[in-house]
Amino acid sequence: MIIPLHFHIGGNMLTVNGRGKRLAVATLTTVFLYGCGGGEINVDPPAPVVDYSKHKALVIGVDGMQYEKLQEAIAAGQAPNLARFHLAKTYGGGIVGSVTEQVTSSGASWTTILTGVWANRHKVTSNDDRFRNQADSVFKLIKDADARRRTASIVSWNTINNNFARDIDLRHITHAEKCSEDDQCVADKVSGLLVFGDVDFVFAHFDDVDNVGHSVGFVPAYQAAIQSTDARIGQVLAALQRRQQNHPDEDWLIIVTPDHGRSLPGGFGHGSQTLSEKTTFIATNKEANAQFNSPFKDPADMAFNGLYGNATQADIVPTVLTHLGVKPDVPNYRIDGVPLLGQPSVRQLTARADDEARSVTLQWRNSGQPSGKPLTIYRDGKQIAQLDDAATTYIDQGLGVPDGVAELNYSVVLDQIPVAYLARINAGKPAQVNP
Numbered sequence: 001m002i003i004p005l006h007f008h009i010g011g012n013m014l015t016v017n018g019r020g021k022r023l024a025v026a027t028l029t030t031v032f033l034y035g036c037g038g039g040e041i042n043v044d045p046p047a048p049v050v051d052y053s054k055h056k057a058l059v060i061g062v063d064g065m066q067y068e069k070l071q072e073a074i075a076a077g078q079a080p081n082l083a084r085f086h087l088a089k090t091y092g093g094g095i096v097g098s099v100t101e102q103v104t105s106s107g108a109s110w111t112t113i114l115t116g117v118w119a120n121r122h123k124v125t126s127n128d129d130r131f132r133n134q135a136d137s138v139f140k141l142i143k144d145a146d147a148r149r150r151t152a153s154i155v156s157w158n159t160i161n162n163n164f165a166r167d168i169d170l171r172h173i174t175h176a177e178k179c180s181e182d183d184q185c186v187a188d189k190v191s192g193l194l195v196f197g198d199v200d201f202v203f204a205h206f207d208d209v210d211n212v213g214h215s216v217g218f219v220p221a222y223q224a225a226i227q228s229t230d231a232r233i234g235q236v237l238a239a240l241q242r243r244q245q246n247h248p249d250e251d252w253l254i255i256v257t258p259d260h261g262r263s264l265p266g267g268f269g270h271g272s273q274t275l276s277e278k279t280t281f282i283a284t285n286k287e288a289n290a291q292f293n294s295p296f297k298d299p300a301d302m303a304f305n306g307l308y309g310n311a312t313q314a315d316i317v318p319t320v321l322t323h324l325g326v327k328p329d330v331p332n333y334r335i336d337g338v339p340l341l342g343q344p345s346v347r348q349l350t351a352r353a354d355d356e357a358r359s360v361t362l363q364w365r366n367s368g369q370p371s372g373k374p375l376t377i378y379r380d381g382k383q384i385a386q387l388d389d390a391a392t393t394y395i396d397q398g399l400g401v402p403d404g405v406a407e408l409n410y411s412v413v414l415d416q417i418p419v420a421y422l423a424r425i426n427a428g429k430p431a432q433v434n435p
């Protein structure tokens with residue numbers, strides 16, 4: 001007996017039998033060929049079915065690694081492994097003065113990197129390890145889409161796994177390890193898991209670079225810490241290569257990213273809103289889209305020399321989910337980031353609430369030329385507007401919210417790819433505009 005399995009991953013809902021999707025396609029083709037009864041047969045081959053179960057992702061965190069100092073290390077030949085990746089400037093800490101603003105500290109930043117949302121949703125607002133992430137994590141979203149997927153979080157700074165303790169308790173993280181500031185432990189455990197383990201998503205966190213920065217700042221020892229971290233990344237990549245000898249059909253997305261930059265001039269600290277502390281990077285093995293490769297030179301907010309035109313650390317989770325074929329829940333989408341693979345959808349989404357008028361103005365930018373495609377807007381799961389892709393703004397008026405503070409989740413959707421923003425309104429508060 002064949003029991004159909006419904007996969008909730010991939011671009012479409014797929015129904016396959018226990019022997020796999022490829023068999024289903026081959027059978028269909030055969031029926032076509034014999035059905036035509038000979039003669040000249042010109043059958044278009046069916047579009048290749050992506051087997052997302054072979055799509056996997058590795059996110060490597062390099063705590064406190066400064067973008068410019070990494071570039072120096074690459075130029076000096078001290079980071080040969082990271083030199084092989086596509087590298088782009090990104091930012092952390094949200095947008096200053098908006099609801100997304102958060103400290104450029106590790107707790108808030110790693111939680112953004114593992115949820116795709118800012119602290120107004122995830123609620124990890126400092127490095128206090130009693131905080132528990134309040135948003136859906138990448139681990140949960142992967143497991144919800146396919147319970148057979150296996151995930152891991154192996155960290156040098158134990159607080160990260162404390163912030164995600166609920167995901168560990170609920171087995172959204174199937175393999176959790178705390179290495180207690182021993183980066184070689186992280187490299188060894190991750191390498192072992194990649195060579196011998198059954199795993200679909202791995203988060204690995206290294207902390208030496210940040211620790212050296214805090215104790216001695218930007219001196220040759222800091223560059224040496226970048227060099228030794230690059231070597232540990234090399235160890236992990238070699239393990240992944242060994243794995244691929246046994247699993248040549250697997251397709252791995254690799255992303256390397258820090259949580260924050262460092263304060264100038266010394267490079268000792270971080271946590272504040274300065275260009276240097278907000279500047280981060282994403283390094284990836286994949287060809288990424290315009291959100292990664294073509295930053296806007298003229299973002300609506302030109303603070304920090306136009307830094308906000310770049311991709312953000314919130315873009316990592318939607319990128320991982322896109323690669324793994326996890327289908328977004330479009331009306332209820334609650335991720336702030338933009339996928340860096342495939343279509344980027346709309347970019348630069350912001351919402352500005354007018355407390356007195358009880359309205360919210362949404363603004364966004366489009367990547368390509370408008371072509372009349374529908375663009376749909378949802379508020380808290382309900383469709384409120386359908387525009388076309390030439391539109392870049394929408395005013396949600398006459399909100400029936402009571403006096404006081406309310407949060408409204410907006411999802412703007414183009415080509416089935418959503419981006420979300422959690423607006424905050426303080427209705428009835430006269431003559432003040434909250435971003």
Ligand SMILES: [Zn+2]
Pocket residue numbers: 064106210214270
């Ligand atoms: Zn630090």
